[in-house]
Amino acid sequence: MEIIMSVAIGLMFMAAVYLILSKSLIRIIIGTSLLSHAAHLLFLTMGGLGGIAPPVVAEGVTVADYADPLPQALILTAIVIAFAVTSFFLVLAYRAYQELGTDNMEQLRGTEDYE
Known part of the structure; x- marks a missing residue:
């Protein structure tokens, strides 16, 4: 089971890095959220997936x-x-979109060489 979880976590990290490197602010936010979920699964898998009884010593x-x-x-x-x-x-992305009318990171930075 740990092998399957490791592969799933690796795929989640891969998708998160891909989304974080994009130009759209919404994709960056989704990538950050996906990265945190992958880290949660990694931490849970490292803690061990075995265990039948609840965490109460009786x-x-x-x-x-x-x-x-x-x-x-x-x-x-x-x-x-x-x-x-x-x-x-x-909320910050929504407010930036209201003010500037775009979610493109190049335009939000103010550089003139965006496409």
Whole structure:
């Protein structure tokens, strides 16, 4: 299962880098969001996908049987922060589009040699 997740994470990172390198501001924001989701999956996979029992130590449950709660808690916090940052970027992009009438990064920079 870890091999499949590793390939999926690699594909997500590849798509995120491709989107971040584009000229459209909306694609950059989507790429940043996709990059954060890929990092969350990477962290969850590194924490281990095995674990049958919930992360509660009780009678008769060995250490190898329960899931590690630390990566799950950290990922939940990171998801909330990533959602807030993505929302802020979307509002900022919408306001920039209202003011300037474009989402092309070359035009937003103010360079004269854009196409």
